[in-house]
Amino acid sequence: MKFLAITLIVHAPHPVTGVRKPTQDRFREVLENALLAEELGFDGFGVGERHERPFISSSPPVVLSHIAALTSRIRLFTTVTTLSLLDPVRAYEDYATLDHLSGGRLELIIGKGNGAAQRNLFQVTPEDQWDRNAESYEVFRKIWRQDKVTAQTRFRPELKDAEVWPRPFQQPIRVWHGSATSKESVDLAARYGDPLFCANVTNPIEPYAELIRYYRERWKHYGHEAADITVGAGTAGLYAARTSREAITAYRPVFEGNLAFQKRLGLEPVFSTLEDFVERSSALIGSPQQIIEKVHRYHERFGHTVLHLQADAGGLPSRQHRESLALFQSDIAPALRREIPDPPFSWGPVLAEPVPASVSVPTDH
DSSP states (O other), X not given: OEEEEEEOOBOOOOTTTOOOOOHHHHHHXXXXXXXXXXXXXOSEEEEOOOOSTTBOOSOHHHXXXXXXXXXXXXXXXXXXXXXXXXXXXXXXXXXXXXXXXTTSOEEEEEEOOOOHHHHHHHXXXXXXXXXXXXXXXXXXXXXXXXXXXXXOOSSSOOXXXXXXXXXXXXXXXXXXXXXXXXXXXXXXXXXXXXXXXXXXXXXXXXXXXXXXXXXXXXXXHTTOOGGGOOEEEOOSOEEEOSSHHHHHHHHHHHHHHHHHHHHHTTOOOSOOSHHHHHXXXXXXXXXXXXXXXXXXXXXXXXXXXXXXXXXXXXXXXXXXHHHHHHHIIIIIHHHHHHHSOOOSSOSSOOBOOOOOTTOOOOOOO
């Protein structure tokens, strides 16, 4: 099993103290967490993309490029790249450049994104967001594979024998499809034989297990080999301690602060108590053995081989957060690596042959 540490770069008041850090300090914290993740032996570090409050993750290529300059081994993920909002040509240019600068350590997780503020900012409607996501991905993957690209498009100017530079380092890059509830995203991933990353954060396990079941069904429908399926899954939080009591005691102020914040926003919480959150959400809070057992319970339903954890302290004191991540890597990750297989591909750069230039972009969605 492989492990990622990810951040959406939430820039909100601290759930316990109510104090919000200066923006520059928040970015500095992201860089420190990336360095810590590499130091501790995580396999990847991910930066999300959001274009609305309370996030400051509107430019993941810039943040990941800085991280690439500070690190040497860890793979760099976008979690997720909101292709439904982006021009695929410009997105390709940014990410191909980043892939070169990082020595081929980039992996993309794409998705349509969510939130009315983002859609309004980019003038994307709920009715066309799925078609935009599919078209942008189809153009993006074609540019990555062909030296000259022709594509009839609805949502950007058409391309005719277009050359886009720089040409890629990874040929082609691996693209995952991120989804929380969307069967459209799942079908797109299955159609192209791409890996799926299930958000697995907001709700109990059932809707996510159903989504992954559907992915496997569509994968078979499109004629791919079952052995090639790759699923990643997220977690709603992490705090590992030597005992369950210690973990619960340390995490309670964070949970209660977040719960109060949701209620101030008028949101109905999915998990109304910490005990319910620990039991029914994907959060990994407890002793090493408890966390190992919970990951196995989810693996039985998902069959996932990649797991993401929150890189941010999320309200925990910095020292406790670092100790939790270190305990995860020393006492939890080794057992899970032994007991759950890795994805069915090399974790290094993807260096396959480019697709011939005659391959065309599908026009049906």
